[in-house]
Amino acid sequence: LAFTKHTKALGEAGYDRVDKSNGSDSQYLAKFTGALAITAGKEFLTRPELRLFYTWARWNAAAQTATIDSGRLYTDTYPNARSGATFGLQAETWF
Numbered sequence: 001l002a003f004t005k006h007t008k009a010l011g012e013a014g015y016d017r018v019d020k021s022n023g024s025d026s027q028y029l030a031k032f033t034g035a036l037a038i039t040a041g042k043e044f045l046t047r048p049e050l051r052l053f054y055t056w057a058r059w060n061a062a063a064q065t066a067t068i069d070s071g072r073l074y075t076d077t078y079p080n081a082r083s084g085a086t087f088g089l090q091a092e093t094w095f
Contacts, residue, residue, distance in 0.1 A: 002042040010035040010051065018063075027063035032056050035090075048093035058083040 001009045011034050018027040035053035040046050059082060078084070 005042055008037045025062035027066050029059040029063055051090045054087040056085045
């Protein structure tokens with residue numbers, strides 16, 4: 001959604017589910033991201049683009065114990081957490 005020629009609001013939702021054939025519990029992760037962007041133009045794929053984003057995610061215990069968290073931030077630091085959030089600044093360009 002472009003507000004002006006150089007500002008946009010962006011959103012994304014995702015869901016991932018893994019069903020193992022060995023009978024273990026299904027693993028899932030759901031995430032939602034919102035962002036405000038400053039860009040070179042109104043069109044969706046116009047670059048360069050600078051985004052301020054916020055992502056919230058929720059997962060189940062099976063996903064957490066699968067140790068798919070490569071930094072082990074959630075499994076070691078927050079062993080009982082089933083949701084979390086992150087935010088940041090991202091730049092994208094191509095040529």
